[in-house]
Amino acid sequence: MRDSFDILLLPGDGIGPEVVGAARTVMDVAAEHLGVTLNYEERRIGGTAIREEGAPISDETLERAKASDAVLLGAVGHPDFDREPVRPEAGLLKLRKSLGAFANLRPVAAIPALIPASTIKPEVLEGVDILIVRELTGGAYFGEKVEGEDRASDLSVYTREEVERVARVAFEAAEGRHGRVTSVDKANVMATGRLWRSVVEDVAGDYPGVAVDHVLVDAAAMLLIRDPKRFDVMLTENLFGDILSDEAAMLPGSMGMLPSASLGVPGTPGIFEPVHGSAPDIVGLGTANPYATILSAALMFRHSLGRPDVAGAIERGVSVALEAGFRTPDLGGSNSTEEVMRAVSKWAAAGEGVT
């Protein structure tokens, strides 16, 4: 096991710096406790990079990302840039594409301590444990764009190879979980959906121990709330995965709870970021929920750095803090970002005995 890592921090815009700062403290505490050294470099992405460096991500930052062991990102996006030709979000898309991070893992589980506070009935939520596998470098996000005054289009393209590689990630994940993949598409209307379905069927042949079913995306959106326990691994394309993961955030109870890992071929650095955005409405209040970013740091230790022990310490810190009632306002609580960070840090370093 390696015990020293180079981490590139890209806090970004809005609440990004607040939640990345909290995650950094938690990582430091957990890493130190387990004898791991973290070497950080911090750079700009998004609106702050446009302002200071003239582009949403510089070539140098992309090079530094490629040279790192992993990237921990906050969020990008700011209303000031809504009418600008170059948007902060372009920096994130370029980073994902440049690192070849085609598989975006978004784990969604019901959290026992938060179930009573949810708007969804406890019996629907108890036991929910879903892994959304979202294709991240293809589809309408990256196809040719035409943007005129009176006409606009976004071309959505998928190749067999693009579908196949992300499908393999989903099937392999299912083998280590409950052995079920639900592939979500719009095969009744879209050509990309029909290709998607047929490639997933082909890939399924290589994983006889995994059950596969296909659900149209509109029905999947409904089933996610009606019967979320029917899903184990949910495999889907870029745009559908973006939308369904925000919807799924209501299962744990807030956008502030969902972490993500964006992975390419083995050996390339992964990108770890919360699913939520820059939350312009709460910037600077000190109330941003840092759990999603802290849990993203845990995914980083597990998926990119080969240190499940550090991941486990961080996740333990999160569960104990939640059980103890540390909640930001989005979870119905009144704790600050800093109070949550301190609570998680304390329990992340408390060792195996604490549950």
Ligand code: NAD
């Ligand atoms: P958002 O996720 O930023 O916010 C949606 C709602 O959830 C807001 O009310 C916000 O206050 C709340 N929220 C989100 N994260 C929270 C947290 N950690 N703690 C407490 N409350 C939280 O989505 P939006 O408002 O649609 O988008 C704002 C900007 O963020 C846009 O520019 C968008 O492009 C960008 N964005 C970036 C990312 C990313 O960087 N990965 C993801 C989504 C949106």
Ligand code: IPM
């Ligand atoms: C996400 C975000 C991004 C996406 C935006 C900011 C480009 O919404 O990571 O979910 O759509 O992928």
Ligand code: MN
């Ligand atoms: Mn999104």
